[in-house]
Amino acid sequence: MGIKQEGDVITYEVPDNLVLPKPQDDAPGATPEPPPPQVPVNPMNTVTVNFGPNSQEFQVPAGSTIGAVMNNMYIKEIIGFTGKETVNLNGRPSTQGHVLNPGDQIEFIKEDGRKN
Amino acid sequence: MKFKRVVVVGLGGGGTFLVQPLCRYLAYSAPETQVVLIDGDNFEPKNAERQIFTALGNKADVTAAHLRPQFSQLQIETKPRYVTEDNVYLYIKEGDCVFSCVDNHASRKLLSDHCSTLEDVVLISGGNEFDDGNVRMYIRRQGKDLFPPLTHQHPEIQHPTDRNPAELDCLQLAATGSPQLIFANLKAATEMVCLFWVVCTNDDPTYNEVYFDLKTGAQRPVRRNMGE
Numbered sequence: 001m002g003i004k005q006e007g008d009v010i011t012y013e014v015p016d017n018l019v020l021p022k023p024q025d026d027a028p029g030a031t032p033e034p035p036p037p038q039v040p041v042n043p044m045n046t047v048t049v050n051f052g053p054n055s056q057e058f059q060v061p062a063g064s065t066i067g068a069v070m071n072n073m074y075i076k077e078i079i080g081f082t083g084k085e086t087v088n089l090n091g092r093p094s095t096q097g098h099v100l101n102p103g104d105q106i107e108f109i110k111e112d113g114r115k116n
Numbered sequence: 117m118k119f120k121r122v123v124v125v126g127l128g129g130g131g132t133f134l135v136q137p138l139c140r141y142l143a144y145s146a147p148e149t150q151v152v153l154i155d156g157d158n159f160e161p162k163n164a165e166r167q168i169f170t171a172l173g174n175k176a177d178v179t180a181a182h183l184r185p186q187f188s189q190l191q192i193e194t195k196p197r198y199v200t201e202d203n204v205y206l207y208i209k210e211g212d213c214v215f216s217c218v219d220n221h222a223s224r225k226l227l228s229d230h231c232s233t234l235e236d237v238v239l240i241s242g243g244n245e246f247d248d249g250n251v252r253m254y255i256r257r258q259g260k261d262l263f264p265p266l267t268h269q270h271p272e273i274q275h276p277t278d279r280n281p282a283e284l285d286c287l288q289l290a291a292t293g294s295p296q297l298i299f300a301n302l303k304a305a306t307e308m309v310c311l312f313w314v315v316c317t318n319d320d321p322t323y324n325e326v327y328f329d330l331k332t333g334a335q336r337p338v339r340r341n342m343g344e
Contacts, residue, residue, distance in 0.1 A: 113243030
């Protein structure tokens, strides 16, 4: 590091590779870092899906409709409905566009057995 | 609830399993009950793999002949005919408990529609596919549906694609057969008599439908009220 003086003016030459220590947050005069940005979280609702003898709870994103459950291949595979059945919500007839609430009971009505 | 008459429609895989415990229960708990067996079909040797019979001939008559010596307390009557629109009002009457053990939706609709014209009646219907099935109970009391008819929310019953066996010739009847599992018939019959016991002993049954699956062992009772 070089120091030059020309009359009353003193000049300091700062080397290119100088590394200054990171100021501590609690150091006097330090500026606190801003909090990380909030990532939006999509809350999940628990609903029960019934078909014939099968019944199981599933987590679905809040705002899901009956149609979304009806077309969900994972739920369809586990419960066994085809997606063409008459559908009840909490024991009453409903439609595919109905938005689900936590605790809702969906039933896809299984056809009667034909033989006996 | 007490019944003057218990009517069993269909004496194939399900019906022949059902009548034994049903008659035994009635003989010792309500021997005054009249039992009516209805079927227009005949037992054939090929039926032996799933159905209980001791002779060939009309299913209602043969079954009644097998039951009468065992349950002499009961009056067991037969109607060796298929149930049709022309005779259903003669066979199913006020106050009856009807067991539908038929193998087609056209007959289920016929029985349900007729029961809906009566003031007080109970209709217990069973059906199965190869290894699963269900049982449903329709109750009318004082002219009102306590539980829904078989056609309610079941378009396959409301608009059946099959036909009443009385409308089919022998070749068509033979062609309607499909593989069945004796244990699925037995399970459906068992759930039917269980529902009968429930309605005999409870004015407000906790369930009126039950689904079962023999593969998984899953079973689910449902109470489906009117308006649902």
